[in-house]
Amino acid sequence: MQIIYILWQRQLKRYLRSKSRVIGSLAQPLFFLLALGAGFGPVFSKAGQGNYIEFLVPGIISMTIIFTSIFAGMEIIWDKQFGFLKETLVAPVSRLNIMIGRTLGGATIATMQGTLVLFLSLIAGFRPVSWALVPVAILVMFLSSLLFTALGTAIASKLDDMQGFQMIMNFLVMPLFFLSGAIFPLDRATILGTIASFDPLSYTVDALRHILTNTHFFTLAWDVSILAILTALFLAIGSYFFSKVQI
Amino acid sequence: MSIIEVKNLTKKFGDFTAVKDVSFSVEKGGIFAFLGPNGAGKSTTIKMLTTLLTPTSGELFIDGHDVKKNPREVRHSFGIVFQDPSLDDELTAYENMEIHGVLYHVKKEILKERIKQLLEFVELWDRKNSLVKEFSGGMKRRLEIARGLLHHPKVLFLDEPTLGLDPQTRNHMWKYLSELNKTEGITVFFTTHYMEEAERIADQIAIIDHGSIVASGNVEQLKTSTGTSSLEEAFLKLTGRNIRDEDVSKTDAMRMRHQAWSRK
Numbered sequence: 001m002q003i004i005y006i007l008w009q010r011q012l013k014r015y016l017r018s019k020s021r022v023i024g025s026l027a028q029p030l031f032f033l034l035a036l037g038a039g040f041g042p043v044f045s046k047a048g049q050g051n052y053i054e055f056l057v058p059g060i061i062s063m064t065i066i067f068t069s070i071f072a073g074m075e076i077i078w079d080k081q082f083g084f085l086k087e088t089l090v091a092p093v094s095r096l097n098i099m100i101g102r103t104l105g106g107a108t109i110a111t112m113q114g115t116l117v118l119f120l121s122l123i124a125g126f127r128p129v130s131w132a133l134v135p136v137a138i139l140v141m142f143l144s145s146l147l148f149t150a151l152g153t154a155i156a157s158k159l160d161d162m163q164g165f166q167m168i169m170n171f172l173v174m175p176l177f178f179l180s181g182a183i184f185p186l187d188r189a190t191i192l193g194t195i196a197s198f199d200p201l202s203y204t205v206d207a208l209r210h211i212l213t214n215t216h217f218f219t220l221a222w223d224v225s226i227l228a229i230l231t232a233l234f235l236a237i238g239s240y241f242f243s244k245v246q247i
Numbered sequence: 248m249s250i251i252e253v254k255n256l257t258k259k260f261g262d263f264t265a266v267k268d269v270s271f272s273v274e275k276g277g278i279f280a281f282l283g284p285n286g287a288g289k290s291t292t293i294k295m296l297t298t299l300l301t302p303t304s305g306e307l308f309i310d311g312h313d314v315k316k317n318p319r320e321v322r323h324s325f326g327i328v329f330q331d332p333s334l335d336d337e338l339t340a341y342e343n344m345e346i347h348g349v350l351y352h353v354k355k356e357i358l359k360e361r362i363k364q365l366l367e368f369v370e371l372w373d374r375k376n377s378l379v380k381e382f383s384g385g386m387k388r389r390l391e392i393a394r395g396l397l398h399h400p401k402v403l404f405l406d407e408p409t410l411g412l413d414p415q416t417r418n419h420m421w422k423y424l425s426e427l428n429k430t431e432g433i434t435v436f437f438t439t440h441y442m443e444e445a446e447r448i449a450d451q452i453a454i455i456d457h458g459s460i461v462a463s464g465n466v467e468q469l470k471t472s473t474g475t476s477s478l479e480e481a482f483l484k485l486t487g488r489n490i491r492d493e494d495v496s497k498t499d500a501m502r503m504r505h506q507a508w509s510r511k
């Protein structure tokens with residue numbers, strides 16, 4: 001337990017000390033929110049879809065979650081390169097505990113980040129339908145953060161350089177984001193609607209949209225079930241791959 | 248009595264054999280130097296002894312524990328300073344020590360006292376709250392040694408601990424280590440490319456080349472058997488004068504790129 005706690009705390013300290021990382025990971029969603037909001041807002045309401053900012057905010061929170069968590073999961077590559085991973089791997093502790101501590105740390109950071117973006121979006125005029133449901137939204141954020149941190153860990157356990165990292169960002173995270181319905185409405189009649197149902201992030205977006213704005217594409221129960229199942233799956237895969245890491 | 252036993256150890260990476268049928272043992276309380284040219288297989292052997300790599304075949308024992316079967320006991324019994332840095336740069340010296348203490352289940356009451364003692368020992372106590380990234384190479388090395396000793400290991404592995412350090416720091420470091428070896432009876436297992444260092448400090452030596460042990464014994468025995476007057480000459484006689492074409496590993500390439508970036 002103490003081991004999980006100290007590794008969790010390490011992730012948090014590293015994150016909070018890196019001011020550029022905190023600011024950078026807030027600036028990007030804020031920029032997306034303002035640019036897309038201003039750009040597509042008028043078209044969106046002309047098409048009879050309502051308020052675009054309201055539509056966009058859950059999507060941008062989801063974007064923050066996926067970027068931050070995958071990045072946190074993939075920090076293992078840094079630790080491999082700059083050595084700290086060896087220090088944990090020769091210690092008399094189980095790899096599962098190391099993996100859990102790291103994953104909880106990454107997920108906590110991503111959840112904090114997502115929550116901050118939610119509050120920042122108030123400036124852009126966003127209002128959740130019910131304040132009482134905000135904690136529920138935060139729980140969904142945490143579940144999704146666990147999912148994507150575990151995914152990042154699984155991938156990073158198999159990679160050993162930063163080029164691989166760039167590839168994953170470009171060819172996995174970006175598509176997951178754009179295809180999730182985070183920035184445009186899904187439509188079952190189109191191929192995009194079908195593709196989105198294979199994208200885990202779609203369920204994060206949909207659940208948050210349901211909780212914060214009371215609109216949805218799937219049902220909340222379905223979203224949360226899928227997220228929970230995928231989280232369990234990725235945690236298992238991530239732990240397995242991490243247990244096989246050799247230096 | 249020997250505290251480290253290695254029997255017929257082999258490690259293959261694909262079809263390349265990095266360590267070939269190596270056997271040796273290290274006396275308890277001794278200072279053992281493991282010497283060899285670049286790429287000889289020293290670090291690979293240390294990684295297998297310290298549970299980081301699985302051997303292709305062979306047996307390893309530390310303090311009577313089978314490294315393959317009881318990694319947990321084995322991990323409690325050694326401390327290590329790796330060839331490459333392994334500190335968390337974004338944390339302070341104290342925090343690095345603290346994490347280590349928790350990972351090795353050192354009791355909270357004891358931990359504080361021991362961290363203080365060790366940081367004073369390596370003369371870093373007044374810098375305990377500085378981030379490690381602000382440290383010089385020598386300070387980092389000293390911190391790694393202090394950290395490796397925190398859980399009172401029976402064996403301390405040091406893979407090129409003095410690489411890149413100035414003579415002052417090197418002397419200092421060996422002074423600490425000999426002192427520890429004498430007072431605490433810690434067995435020291437180290438590698439180095441400075442032959443005079445090994446000659447001065449080690450009481451047992453093994454020389455490895457191309458993955459096989461080519462000679463072992465104490466300094467006198469090595470000099471006599473090769474008919475030379477210094478360890479360096481004996482080493483060159485045993486391993487030849489050719490320079491090893493050591494390939495830059497992915498890790499090194501990566502590290503260089505990172506340095507290039509962070510230097511700006």
Ligand SMILES: Nc1ncnc2c1ncn2[C@@H]1O[C@H](COP(=O)(O)OP(=O)(O)OP(=O)(O)O)[C@@H](O)[C@H]1O
Nearest residue numbers: 247260265283284285286287288289290291292494
């Ligand atoms: N993970 C790996 N995959 C493939 N080859 C490896 C790997 N690790 C080491 N080697 C190779 O095994 C050989 C032994 O390497 P090792 O690091 O043990 O040498 P060393 O004796 O420690 O050398 P140095 O003095 O340069 O540190 C080298 O040829 C190296 O390229």
Ligand SMILES: [Mg+2]
Nearest residue numbers: 289290291330
């Ligand atoms: Mg080496």
